[in-house]
Amino acid sequence: GQSLEQPSEVTAVEGAIVQINCTYQTSGFYGLSWYQQHDGGAPTFLSYNGLDGLEETGRFSSFLSRSDSYGYLLLQELQMKDSASYFCAVKDQGGKLIFGQGTELSVKP
C-alpha cells in the first residue's frame, strides 16, 4: 500500500533553519509535494518535486531523492508565522493523492 512517514513535531527558534523529512512508499510515483496548514485552516500548496534535486521558493526549499524514496522541506529564516502543520503528499498510479500525518512546527521567539 501507500504510506508516508514524517516526524510528528519539530520545534525551532525564530531566524533558525529547520528541515522536515518525509519518506514514502507508493505504487507508482508522480512526485512529492508539500503543504502548509495553519490551525483549522485550509492546506495550502508550498512546493513540488517531480525529479531528484532541490527546488527553491523564497525561504522554502524542497528536496527529493527518488532512489531513496525520501524528501525534505527546508525552511530558512524562520518566522513566528511559520508555526503550522506541514504535510508531504504523493500521488500514486491509481490516482490517490495521499498525505502524511503532518509535522507540527512550533517556532519560538
Next chain:
Amino acid sequence: DSGVTQTPKHLITATGQRVTLRCSPRSGDLSVYWYQQSLDQGLQFLIHYYNGEERAKGNILERFSAQQFPDLHSELNLSSLELGDSALYFCASSGQDMNTEAFFGQGTRLTVV
C-alpha cells in the same frame, strides 16, 4: 482565496441523520478530491473524481458516497451519521489528472451530536 468553494462552512446534526457537503472546484479544474480530517489528525483521503468519473477510492465508509456532476461540482453524502464522523471535510481541486498541486477549499466542519 484558492478558488475552491465549499458549503456549508459549519454543520451540526444529530446521529443517524444524513448530510450533503458541496464543493465547487476552481474554474477549469477537472479533478476533485475529498478528505476527512479529524481533530489533530492528518488528511485522510476519501475519494477522487476526474471529469465526472470516479478515479480512486480511499478508506471511505459505505455510509459515505460522492459524485461529480457535469458542471464539475461535487457532493459528498454522509448518511447514518455517528459521533465519530465529526471532523473537518475538505475538498481540493487540481488542474491535471496526475498533478500533485491541489487547491483546497476552506472545509466544512461537521459536528454530530
